[in-house]
Amino acid sequence: MAASSGGKKLLPEPSKGTSAASAHSSILRKSSSEKPVTEATGSGSKSSRNEDLHSVLVTSVLNLERLDLDLYSNEHSNRCTFTGTHHWVPRSRMLFGGQIVGQALVAAAMSVSENIYAHSLHCYFVRAGDPKVPVLYQVDRIRDGKSFSVRSVKAIQHGNPILICQSSFQRKMESPIHHQFTMPVVPSPNELLTQEELIQKYLRDPALTEKYKVGLTKLLAEEVPIEIKPINPPEYYRRVALESKQHFWVRARGYIGEGNMKLHCCVAAYISDYSFLRTALLPHFQYKVKFMASLDHSMWFHAPFRSDEWMLYECESPWAGSCRGLVQGRLWKQDGVLAVSCAQEGVFYVKPSAAESKL
């Protein structure tokens, strides 16, 4: 039986001969009459993107398998990955926090009616995710009010929670009260190099030491499903204390299309955790990180946006101490609309680094 909430079917009935367990779903269909987002033909604002290259974030990473009502697994996305395990995993070998948050929001979104939208989420990462096994997502329907619905999701591995995530959804409501900060003035995406192009440039520097060549080459080889264009990237080889702020343009790699706003929020959850926590480390070049992990992650979704179009990620860290650092971020649309606000605290264990230059 397809999961439903408020009578709307969110998931297709498994086709004949397949049990619910094996019928994975294209996530967050708008309604049974609409094509699922992964089959969208690119209606709405035309994208200059190659619309045949659907983002792997949608076709796989965030495409959960429904095991039962309010119970999902990402095992399907495992089978589709390049290496047979989870999609891209940071070198820390813990599951990427953004993946777990994005998948938890997918599971929550499957349990609410189609005409309400994610407006906030708050998560704690309570155990490191194991990249060798799938994740189960258990949804608890806390409350369905007239205007707001609240869900609690537990991401589970080896019988224990690795993440607890509360999310809230709201019906569209108009209000005369509206304001936002002004978007920072920065170069536009087409004036900037991608992270890959920047790394290639650094690697061509004959003075770069072997150690940093190896690190940058490893970073270049990672198949992160996110495109990034850093703004004023630090001269990578300079060992100087930087301000705890960074700006970069960011978008999902590949095409998603107008699709479904809930889906774009799930993709933004994935994107928002990449290169976010490191903002708190920028002033502390003289230390080497022995262990680093996100402790929590919060997001507030303010206005519709497209996660497969360039958005400015304005990141800053107002405080660090007691082995923790706080980072805050704002995702801006290119038209100046503030789309998403994020906040996260992380844990850092560091040691003094050898005072060698990167040159």
Ligand SMILES: CCCCCCCCCCCCCCCCCCCC(=O)SCCNC(=O)CCNC(=O)[C@H](O)C(C)(C)COP(=O)(O)OP(=O)(O)OC[C@H]1O[C@@H](n2cnc3c(N)ncnc32)[C@H](O)[C@@H]1OP(=O)(O)O
């Ligand atoms: C532009 C041009 C190119 C320039 C290059 C620039 C690079 C730019 C791009 C690079 C960006 C790359 C970004 C990659 C993405 C990174 C992702 C980071 C965020 C994440 O996704 S982390 C994953 C999500 N979070 C988690 O999984 C955390 C889950 N929670 C936990 O694991 C536990 O709750 C936690 C937080 C560890 C607390 O548990 P607790 O048991 O209390 O932990 P302990 O304090 O006991 O310690 C655990 C662990 O930490 C180590 N440890 C402890 N104390 C120390 C110490 N004093 N010194 C060193 N290490 C310590 C130790 O390993 C402990 O584990 P043990 O099992 O060994 O005890």
